[in-house]
Amino acid sequence: MDLNLQELERTEFPVPAELENNIAITSLSQLYNWGRRNSMWPMLFGLACCAIEMIATASSRFDFSRFGFEVMRATPRQADLMIVSGTVTKKMVVPIVRLYNQMPEPKYVLAMGACASGGGPFKEGYNVVSGIDKYLPVDVYVPGCPPTPQALLFGMIALQRKIDGQSIANGDDVPWYGIGPAEPTPVPVLGPDIIDPRQMDMIRRQAEAAAEDMAMVGQRELPSATQLVAAKVATAETTGAASAAISDDALSFVLPTGGNPWTEAEEIREKRRLRALARKAVRASRRSAEAEEE
Amino acid sequence: MVSPALAPDDVVNALSIEDSIAYLKSKHPDAVADDEREGYSGVLVQASKLVEVARAIRDDLGFDYLSSATAVDYLGAGDHMEMVYHAYRTSGGGALVFKAQTEREDPEIPSLVRVWRGADFQEREAWDLYGIKFPGHPNLRRILMWEGFHGHPMRKDWREAYYEEEQKPFDNRWPGGHAHRSEEKNVFGKNVTYPPDIDLNRLMDTSESEVYASLGLGVDVERILDKDGFETNELVVNMGPHHPSTHGVFRMVLTVDGETVTSLEPVMGYLHRNHEKIGERNTYLHNIPFTDRLDYISSMGNNHGYVLAVEQLMSLGRKYNPPTYRCEAIRVMMVELSRIVNHLWAIGFWLNDIGAFFTPVLYFIQERERILDFFEAVAGSRMMCNYMRFGGLFGDLPERIKSVSNLTNDRIRDYNTMQFLTEMVNERIPRTIDELEQLLTQNEILLERSIGVGILSGDDAINYSAAGPLLRGSGVAYDVRRADPYSIYPELDFDVAVEQDGDMYARYRVRVTELRESVRILKQILPRLEATEGESIWADGKPGAYAPRVPFGEAYGRVENGKGELGYYVVSAGGRGGSSNPWRYHVRAPSFINLTPMGLMSSGYKVADIVGILGSIDIVLGETDR
Ligand code: SF4
Numbered sequence: 024m025d026l027n028l029q030e031l032e033r034t035e036f037p038v039p040a041e042l043e044n045n046i047a048i049t050s051l052s053q054l055y056n057w058g059r060r061n062s063m064w065p066m067l068f069g070l071a072c073c074a075i076e077m078i079a080t081a082s083s084r085f086d087f088s089r090f091g092f093e094v095m096r097a098t099p100r101q102a103d104l105m106i107v108s109g110t111v112t113k114k115m116v117v118p119i120v121r122l123y124n125q126m127p128e129p130k131y132v133l134a135m136g137a138c139a140s141g142g143g144p145f146k147e148g149y150n151v152v153s154g155i156d157k158y159l160p161v162d163v164y165v166p167g168c169p170p171t172p173q174a175l176l177f178g179m180i181a182l183q184r185k186i187d188g189q190s191i192a193n194g195d196d197v198p199w200y201g202i203g204p205a206e207p208t209p210v211p212v213l214g215p216d217i218i219d220p221r222q223m224d225m226i227r228r229q230a231e232a233a234a235e236d237m238a239m240v241g242q243r244e245l246p247s248a249t250q251l252v253a254a255k256v257a258t259a260e261t262t263g264a265a266s267a268a269i270s271d272d273a274l275s276f277v278l279p280t281g282g283n284p285w286t287e288a289e290e291i292r293e294k295r296r297l298r299a300l301a302r303k304a305v306r307a308s309r310r311s312a313e314a315e316e317e
Numbered sequence: 318m319v320s321p322a323l324a325p326d327d328v329v330n331a332l333s334i335e336d337s338i339a340y341l342k343s344k345h346p347d348a349v350a351d352d353e354r355e356g357y358s359g360v361l362v363q364a365s366k367l368v369e370v371a372r373a374i375r376d377d378l379g380f381d382y383l384s385s386a387t388a389v390d391y392l393g394a395g396d397h398m399e400m401v402y403h404a405y406r407t408s409g410g411g412a413l414v415f416k417a418q419t420e421r422e423d424p425e426i427p428s429l430v431r432v433w434r435g436a437d438f439q440e441r442e443a444w445d446l447y448g449i450k451f452p453g454h455p456n457l458r459r460i461l462m463w464e465g466f467h468g469h470p471m472r473k474d475w476r477e478a479y480y481e482e483e484q485k486p487f488d489n490r491w492p493g494g495h496a497h498r499s500e501e502k503n504v505f506g507k508n509v510t511y512p513p514d515i516d517l518n519r520l521m522d523t524s525e526s527e528v529y530a531s532l533g534l535g536v537d538v539e540r541i542l543d544k545d546g547f548e549t550n551e552l553v554v555n556m557g558p559h560h561p562s563t564h565g566v567f568r569m570v571l572t573v574d575g576e577t578v579t580s581l582e583p584v585m586g587y588l589h590r591n592h593e594k595i596g597e598r599n600t601y602l603h604n605i606p607f608t609d610r611l612d613y614i615s616s617m618g619n620n621h622g623y624v625l626a627v628e629q630l631m632s633l634g635r636k637y638n639p640p641t642y643r644c645e646a647i648r649v650m651m652v653e654l655s656r657i658v659n660h661l662w663a664i665g666f667w668l669n670d671i672g673a674f675f676t677p678v679l680y681f682i683q684e685r686e687r688i689l690d691f692f693e694a695v696a697g698s699r700m701m702c703n704y705m706r707f708g709g710l711f712g713d714l715p716e717r718i719k720s721v722s723n724l725t726n727d728r729i730r731d732y733n734t735m736q737f738l739t740e741m742v743n744e745r746i747p748r749t750i751d752e753l754e755q756l757l758t759q760n761e762i763l764l765e766r767s768i769g770v771g772i773l774s775g776d777d778a779i780n781y782s783a784a785g786p787l788l789r790g791s792g793v794a795y796d797v798r799r800a801d802p803y804s805i806y807p808e809l810d811f812d813v814a815v816e817q818d819g820d821m822y823a824r825y826r827v828r829v830t831e832l833r834e835s836v837r838i839l840k841q842i843l844p845r846l847e848a849t850e851g852e853s854i855w856a857d858g859k860p861g862a863y864a865p866r867v868p869f870g871e872a873y874g875r876v877e878n879g880k881g882e883l884g885y886y887v888v889s890a891g892g893r894g895g896s897s898n899p900w901r902y903h904v905r906a907p908s909f910i911n912l913t914p915m916g917l918m919s920s921g922y923k924v925a926d927i928v929g930i931l932g933s934i935d936i937v938l939g940e941t942d943r
Contacts, residue, residue: 067561071588071939072613074565075700082682097561114463115566115587118559144607146500147598148591149470149477149508150462153500169700212517215467216478216509220517230511 052190059103059129060183061091066102068122071109073136073169080172092179099125104182106175107159110138110145111152113217117210123159124207128199131186133178134161137168144168158219159208334411337378344377345370352416356633356870356891359414364426367417368453371402371432380404380413381779382795383433385873385884385905388443390421392473394890394900398424398449401886403873403905404433407779407793409800412873419449428453435782438913446471446593461586461942467509471594478508484898485599551579554924558587562670562928565938569915569931573924581919581927583912585942592943596902601627601707601865604902609701611883611904612940614662615655617692618878620705621648625803626874626885627707627867634868634895638856640708643849645805647710650738650842651702652876653835654692657746658685659879660828660835663786663935664753667825670932671766677756684749687741694718707865709855714846735847742839750832758829767821771918771930774819781914784907785881786831787934790824792817797877805845811838821933866895880935881907904943908936 038046065087069077080087081095088094096102099122111119123132134155137143142153155161162185165178209220218226332340338360341349348366352359362370374380385403398419403412417426428451429436440451441460448469451457458464468475479499481487489497557568566587572579592611596604608623609616631637640648662685665678689699695714696702704711718732757763773783778791788795794815798806814830816823855861869891875884884905889896911934919927 068559069565071565071590072610072700075613079682079686083679084683084686110588110590112587112589114589115558118587122559144610145590145592145595147477147479147481148595150586150589150591153479171699213463214465214515214517215511216507218515218517223517226511226515227513229507230513230515233510234513 052192053187055191056186056189060186063092063103063131063179063182064101065092065095065104065106066099066122066126067095067097068102068105069108070111070115071138073108073138076169076172077106077108077135077175080175085172085176087176087179090176090180090183099123100127102126103129104131104133104179105159106133106135107139107155107161108135110143111155112150113152113211114150114213116152116155116158116217117213119155120158120208120210124210130199131162131182132159133163133165133182135165135175135178136170137166140164140166152217158211332378334413337374337380337413340378341370341373344373349415352414354869356630356868356889358871359412359416362415362417364417364419367427368429368432370415371429374404374413374415375432378413379406379408382407383429383435383782384412384875384882385886385903386429386436386439386443387886387901387903387905388447388449388471389888389901390447390471390473392421396421398426398447400426400443400449401871402429403884403886405801407795407800409795411801414873424449426451428457430454433782434777434780435910435913437781438909442909445469448472459586461589463586470591476508477591477594480508483598485603556927557584563931564666564936565941567931567936567938567941569927571919571924571927576923576925578919578922578924578927581916583915585909585912585938588938588942590939590943592904593902597899599899599902600897601867601899602863604899605705606701606703608885608904609703610939611906611943612659612878612880612908612937613700614937615652615659615879616700616702617648617651617655617704618659618876618883620702621652621804622874622876622878622883623885624705624707624874625876626872626887627865629872629874630867630870630887630889631707631865633870634866638708638861641849641852641854641856642805643713643846643852644709644854646842646845646849647714647854648705649804649806649809650839650846651692651695651704652878653838653842654688656835656879657832658688659935660832661685661749661753663879663932664757664825664828667821667929667932667935668757668763670928671763671821673763677753680752681749684746687745691718691737691741706861708861713854735843738839738843738846742836742843746832746836746839750829750836753832754829757825763825764822766926766929767825767933768818769820770922770926771821771933772819773914773918777914777917778819781917782910783881783914784911785877785879785935786814786824786827787881787911787914789813789815790827791819797875797882801875803874803876809838809841821929824933824935864897866897867891867899868895871901875905878907880937880940881911883907883940904940906940906943908934908938908940909943912936912941 036048069075079085081092092104099105103126105123105126107119123130132155134140138145138151139155140161142148142151145151146153152158163178163182165174167174170178212218212220338349338351341360342351345362345366348363348370349360352361382405383402384405385401387401389399389401391397391399398421400417400419402415402417404415405412419426424447426449428440430440430451431453437454437456438460440449440454441457443449444451444454444457445459445461446469459466462470470477481489481499551572551574554571554573555568556571557563558566560568563569568584568587569581570584571581592607596607599607605620605623608619611619628637628639632639661681665681668677669675692702692704693699695718696704696711714734716734718734718737773781773787773791775792777783778788778793783791792815794813796813797803798811799813811834812830814827814834816826867889869889871886871888873884873886875882877883882905886901886903886905887899888901890900915931915934918930922930
């Protein structure tokens with residue numbers, strides 16, 4: 024939603040007659056968001072085929088400057104928006120995470136195309152990361168291979184809508200309005216395969232298990248098609264047993280805890296979440312009380 | 318048969334392929350033998366004599382251009398590794414194919430870098446992906462994957478983390494459709510077992526110094542990196558992989574002495590998305606949309622090379638109908654239109670690199686949009702056309718071109734196709750080229766920046782296997798459309814663009830001339846389209862097989878694409894009724910091989926020229942890294 028001047032001037036607050044039509048009243052959040060959503064500078068950062076369509080979107084026929092994505096900056100330090108435009112490979116994700124860490128907050132990520140969203144046509148490849156969201160928080164996904172310029176524009180406008188909904192008062196859904204420290208995303212490392220430092224604990228456990236010739240933790244055989252059918256019949260009888268087994272299994276891979284630089288961040292996030300929940304509860308009760316009064 | 322003793326050089330030089338093979342066999346009777354496998358051509362050379370034979374092929378027989386060198390893993394079909402070389406004469410004609418075989422365990426084949434420098438990157442790729450060692454190679458390091466990656470992924474027994482089955486269509490998807498995806502079985506996408514003592518800090522350390530160590534170009538990197546060594550003014554400068562002028566995720570490491578570049582090492586693989594591994598799991602038809610994503614500026618040209626290669630294989634079998642005349646004409650038209658797109662894009666972004674930031678590009682993209690609208694109307698997608706089929710096309714030209722995108726500044730609404738094409742070919746595109754030339758060709762700044770910069774001599778260009786405008790800008794009139802004609806090019810009237818100077822400006826001139834020649838070709842195509850109006854694009858009137866069965870054999874299909882010679886080496890394992898998946902699928906990517914002389918072309922110039930030189934080669938990373 025853009026700021027509408029006429030709308031803003033129509034206010035129920037008492038305004039002296041001589042100042043009429045000269046005063047606009049709005050909330051700080053709204054004003055702040057209005058400024059920010061209309062000056063989102065994307066990073067000039069092309070990865071693959073989708074980058075060509077991104078350039079086409081920037082050029083005169085589609086021209087995303089019209090919507091406030093004024094100019095592409097080649098340095099992450101001047102950019103607000105990272106458009107991940109193409110296939111993310113294991114070799115490339117290392118610099119991508121670094122670039123993301125170098126962007127000043129508030130910062131947003133738009134996954135452009137099938138590849139950036141989930142690996143796309145190259146998902147099965149040995150050097151391909153199946154989606155940038157394995158490493159970075161993504162705000163908007165734009166499907167397509169490549170998305171047409173219109174689709175990309177639509178995604179960018181969707182991002183602006185998202186910004187409209189954010190509030191300075193609400194530290195929980197916009198981390199950079201909160202008080203916690205900026206948490207850099209851990210940069211992956213290229214070893215025998217790509218290693219996410221956050222998975223190091225699990226990798227070590229796996230390696231030890233393998234050295235002792237035990238089954239790999241973290242690898243899970245799914246039942247074959249026939250077994251699936253059988254399982255479905257079974258679940259119909261003993262409601263949900265099979266699915267419960269699977270989700271239990273997955274839960275054993277929560278991030279490592281204890282003596283880990285990210286624990287702190289985790290705690291902060293948890294605190295924020297609790298605070299937000301409390302606030303939400305207060306708001307809800309107030310609303311219901313108001314409804315009752317009416 | 319010509320006896321080697323009697324043949325003076327010039328006679329030998331003009332020998333046909335058969336006679337050349339006979340010559341080789343008589344000269345090296347114990348090292349050279351015919352490749353007698355069904356559907357294969359060329360000769361098998363004993364690995365120990367390979368360099369000697371290669372010298373004879375280059376010097377005695379005049380095959381001075383090594384187009385492609387690639388490895389094949391014949392696991393379960395002889396259990397050996399094989400290097401396949403395709404050599405051509407720059408004076409034109411077909412390929413002399415020669416192969417060398419080695420064990421699968423600890424494979425080793427002597428390096429040909431000393432004979433053809435163009436083998437450099439291709440051998441590194443074979444080492445990286447197949448683990449073949451090349452004794453004699455000056456810098457045998459991984460090129461697409463990083464140092465320290467586990468295994469050599471293209472080997473047939475190496476399985477990716479999301480491995481499902483050897484070949485598509487996967488049983489669980491088709492025909493029953495009980496799809497369960499491999500990533501659910503392998504949540505963290507791992508197929509590695511790490512050593513228990515794995516140490517992150519150690520790993521983080523190596524990757525950077527590896528790159529600098531791999532420079533190996535006669536500069537003492539250790540000394541330069543030593544921060545205390547104030548007495549020297551040499552520096553190591555890293556450019557990329559995130560850099561506005563590397564045309565994607567490409568990286569260069571240069572050493573500079575003041576402003577002057579002393580050496581340059583391209584570092585690639587940041588967009589290596591395993592095209593070939595996936596291609597060998599795919600069916601033949603599956604691969605067509607994947608080829609779109611190689612050189613994503615000119616997808617039509619990529620399609621063309623691939624269908625030519627597979628058609629060549631299919632023609633070995635019994636049931637095969639060659640494409641009709643109308644189909645060929647449409648193909649050529651599409652390819653020429655994408656060449657125009659490619660060159661406009663290349664020139665525009667090259668100008669970006671030498672300082673005319675984005676203004677010229679915007680003009681050229683405008684014209685590109687018009688052509689993409691046409692592609693969208695015909696093939697359904699702007700960029701990834703997926704248009705050509707074996708023996709035909711996805712569909713004939715529609716009667717009318719309608720605007721698919723409802724943008725206010727769309728000039729096209731609803732046009733008759735031929736009227737649209739006529740206007741585009743006769744008016745719009747020539748007008749754009751005129752405008753381009755008017756602004757640039759005599760532009761003082763452009764001349765100043767580009768004349769005498771990034772020089773590559775003709776001999777070097779050939780020896781380094783340069784292709785396309787890079788080769789023709791160095792005075793070698795070698796264009797696959799003329800040298801080894803395919804499709805209906807022999808009957809079309811056009812000239813091969815060539816410039817003598819070998820600098821950036823010469824490459825620019827070649828591109829401009831090629832734009833004009835493409836328009837000339839298109840003008841000849843239009844009447845041919847009109848004449849064949851109503852004819853089918855399929856030989857027997859109905860679309861070809863959905864899943865073609867391809868007989869045993871090998872094929873190398875090559876086309877002149879915008880960036881240079883694009884080749885596909887496809888091996889079919891045959892079997893009863895033919896194979897449905899390629900055994901080997903290799904792309905000879907011009908963008909990749911054209912980077913081989915990059916170091917040579919850059920040393921001695923200023924840092925600011927480097928981006929211009931790279932732009933004048935015109936690479937696209939989808940093809941470089943595949
Ligand atoms: S989504 Fe498609 S067009 Fe985009 S980078 Fe991936 S393959 Fe290329």
